[in-house]
Amino acid sequence: MSIKKKYFYIPVILFLSLFFLTCSKSDNRLVLFVAASLYAPFQEINNELGGKLAIDYGGSQALVNKVILGAEPDVLVTAGYDPIRRIKEFDESLVYSEYDFLENSVVLVSKKEAKFQSLDQICLGDFTIGIADPDIAPLGKYTMAIMKKFIQCDLSLIRKNLKISQDAMSLKTSLQYGHIDFAFVYRSDLYDLSTLGYKLVFKDDQLFQPIVKYPIVLLNEPNKKLEDDLNELLMFNKSKKAKAIFLKNGFSVID
Structure with missing residues (x-):
């Protein structure tokens, strides 16, 4: 499906x-x-x-x-x-x-203080993950490419935990309401989101390359x-x- x-x-x-x-x-x-x-x-x-x-x-x-x-x-x-x-x-x-x-570039943000070792660990948890719709927004497409690299992030396993927004702008709006535990956003959104308490989950985000042009x-x-x-x-x-x-x-x- x-x-x-x-x-x-x-x-x-x-x-x-x-x-x-x-x-x-x-x-x-x-x-x-x-x-x-x-x-x-x-x-x-x-x-x-x-x-x-x-x-x-x-x-x-x-x-x-x-x-x-x-x-x-x-x-x-x-x-x-x-x-x-x-x-x-x-x-x-x-x-x-x-x-x-x-x-x-694409990064993962959250307000949670806990340290996570990998994206697999997050996908195994009972967390809500915000993404942009891959059929409408490139951010969503890049996010899907990232998640496919991790066994525990298979869509059949985490579909119920996904919160899909129409595009990058509407995903940021959803984050402002605080109903999402984690979200894949553009690095360019970090400044605005940091004022709401969101920060990078993984400091080394080279994992989430390539660069988006x-x-x-x-x-x-x-x-x-x-x-x-x-x-x-x-x-x-x-x-x-x-x-x-x-x-x-x-x-x-x-x-």
């Missing part, structure tokens, strides 16, 4: 998102689809640019679904390259250009009206100020 979590409201959300994003094109703002895990730094960047960006946040796979259904953002930033490959498989002409942009993708050749805004965004993302914003939020900028 698949661990897919069906969201009966997804069609409604997709429709409303497409509707509002179509409307946003008319106000001549640059439209970005951005992975939910990048919410904090991109909100700050948008403020630095005077709020001239129209940004839709969500799970990377969900954002790609919108593009495939006909949404036309100018820029797409996803967690990992798998979502971009999906677009290319659907219609390679949709991707105008792409660049390596940011790096992140975030590409920035231009989906349309920019028209003349938006070209200046796009160039300003791309140039700002290379600036010392932008690098400081991303670093503060746990991301490494790829030069």
